Amino acid sequence: MAEKILAKDQLDQFLGKLAEGREVFAPQDVEGKVAWAPLEAAADLLWDFSNSDMSPKDYFFPQTECMMRFVNKADDEMGMIMQAEPELNTPRALINMRPCDAKAFQVLDLIFMQDEMTDDFYWRDKREKSLLVGLACNDPCPTCFCTSVGCGPHHETGLDVLLVDLGDKLLVKAVSDKAAELLAELPEAEQADLDQAAELKKAAEDMVEANVGVATDQLEGREVMELYEAALWPRVAESCLNCGTCTYCCPTCHCFDIQDEVQGDEGRRVRNWDNCMSWLFTVHGTGHNPRGSKTHRVRQRFMHKFKYIPDKRGGEIGCVGCGRCVQLCPVNIDVRSVVNDMNA
């Protein structure tokens, strides 16, 4: 489908259509933070923002998610038998998602939906019922390094629609056919619009290229144990607090814990985000811990993203270069320096 044009003053109508049968969410200014929230009106959409402080992954993989419930009564006919939670009722649209975050979902699809057995019901349910409308980055941050990890400020992977902000209007590009009906009535873009978008894309890419990036070209050829035993890890781990900030703000980190909870006659099985920084994550019932030191744990996160995932998932890197961890790490462990050291 050819690119379309959506005037910003027509957005309310467009959003009206988008909201038919869907809940719509977007990054908004929530008490000074850029946070994803239900969208009430087009006026609440942000156009000049870098990205949401936290990744939107919890729309597909909530930090706490009830997986199943049971009646906590042994003498009840259905007692103690786990029953699945209902599926997502109302489909969703996520609008103004940055391309890096959308790319992250495509990476996570490779992990959550591998084959018949490894097919995460909860992830798939929400993924299939969500429409992702992206907003290209025209003004990337100094901490962005998407172009060095196979993504980019105008990248389309994982999105259904990509919007490019052209000032008072948006260039609308259908990436999948999921939104065809929504876009059908929009006017087609003129050549000048396409040219402007191409220029913006080039400028944004140049901006990211000028930032510190990561080099990963040597990693594929290196043995796991060579990287694992590299001298850099104790120094990287030294200042690490082993908190969960980097993993929880990360759009591709996806480790979780499963726990049962009981209150009276009601019980549920819940999954919660968990992270490889925690010593508790791997400790055996016997007390033995395969990743017993801070160095083990810090190394795991970088190895997982930049060696294990690429080796296992056809070269796909487990990082999209959003830069959130760079901005939020309380001790400024900068993924870019770490990976460049791994690659050196």
Place this chain on the structure above:
Amino acid sequence: MRNTYIPYPVRIKETQVETEDKMLKSFWLEFLNADDAKAFDYTPGQFAELSVSGYGEIPIGIASSPTEGEDLLFTVNKVGHVTNRLHNMRAGDVMGVRGPLGNSYPLEEMKGKNIVIVAGGFAVTTLRSTMNWLLHPDHRGDYGDIDFVYGARTPGMLLYTDEWSQWQKRDDVKVHITVDQEFPGWDGLVGFGVDIVKQIKPQPDNAVALICGPPIMIRFTWPVFEELGWTTEQVILSLENRMKCGIGICGRCNVGGEYVCKDGPVFTKAELDKLPAEY
């Protein structure tokens, strides 16, 4: 699509305390729904998540063999929150089983080969499954000589006594049961499993070894095989790690890029030698 996180409901049919320290207890489980029993199509070496509502799940190797019928056998070490609760459960109680999970012993590739099985302590569970498979009339002819070496600290710590006693009576398998030291009333072998391996000197030609036991046992056993000329490709091990999802997503059982729950738990020593020893 099927939600692979939902356990199949099962009923505890029978339980048995297996060891003198009462830390190991076996559970025979029957499926509540016949369809589930059909769907639970497993091979020796695989494991399942045992689900105790309100307590959680625990990954346990399947000790029964599909050749024994639809009921499942698990032998559980009382070590944590879920297993403590399990030990208090009785015949008739309802719980859940999720699986089968993980890969299995390479029974196809093992066809036509001599097989040495070395089991230490309660790691014998999935090897019980394997032995039942191998010794089944439909399968025995597919394999060469079988040596089964099984050691425990004391006679009272040996699992599945009734069964290996039967195997000892057969002439198509060599069964070597050993305990660490002399015990009154014990007239079997004495010494560690590794000592028995030294004595029987298994030959590497056209052979495969399955070794399951505590890490220390594996550490001492491998050099004996190496000395006899075995390669790391011929030695098959089974790992345990902390797990939650059991299907290769949640991240805690990773050893390098491999998920013990999905890519394992069975690996050759050659495969493990290329990975960090995070298990």
Place this chain on the structure above:
Amino acid sequence: MEAIAQGIREAAKKLLSQGAVDCVIGFAQGTVPMRDYPYFAYTPEEADNLTWSRFCCNNLSNFLVRREMGEAGKVAIVAQGCVSRNIVGLIKENQITREQVHIIGVASPGMVDRGKVQALFPLKTITEVTEDGEDLVVKGKDFEERVPTKKVLRQNCYTCVQRNPVIVDEMIGEESEATHGGNIDKVAAPWEKLMPEERWEAFSESIKDCIRCYACRDACPLCYCHVCFVDEARPQWCGKTQDEADVATFHILRAFHCAGRCTDCGACESACPVGIKMRGFTSKIEKDIRELYGYAPGMDLEEEPPLSVYKPNDPQEFIK
């Protein structure tokens, strides 16, 4: 500030080249604005990377109990008032000995609250912040502004009562005024004006963004427990979910575990990725400790921590 940084580098070089310590724990310049980071110098050359600024927001004493490299050796540590008070606390709680640490003392200039600076430039990307006298020069892609540092200090630095280290082995630069002039009780007091249900509401509101990353705990030199109560599995004291009860349990219990020990260093708030003001909880408890026992944590090596000892005249009016 640069003179202090230079002094720290020289002191560190001297200690390392003489072999007096194995390691000097200080700060180095970060890769993002306003985020200088804990740095471990093992050689005189590495000491050149040390810096000192108003962006040194971590509490370095934390690393005296969280290090994995060369744990046995003696270390030197850069410490301003609060950090030195935590060192005293760690000594009193038998986590370290006085002999294990060489304290390079500095007066605290007061550290910058990144959140406050960002709030002055809503939705804008700050690319560089430098100190220039009493101002910060804040740069973005299309702006450059001067901001008086005083306007953007961390709240705990305004109300600090001990900017100078309480124990040192050597002092770099001059001692400063003891306080920044703020009134700590004004931070603690708002809770007292609220009715119980309003307190709960205000408390709930203040933790609503928590993602349970535990950065506050992990940045805190008081939180050295090998197994934190939130990680304890048998019994499990605290649920793992994002339900309010679980999140609240964590924050309430952590605050109480800090009672009589917290030096109001602000490392928790500086570490928090979502801007939770957990000092609001600890400061009220510290006020109670001060009023009930006349005790401020970490001020000297001799005074006994009131919650660790029983005295017949301990106040008990609050026991009802």
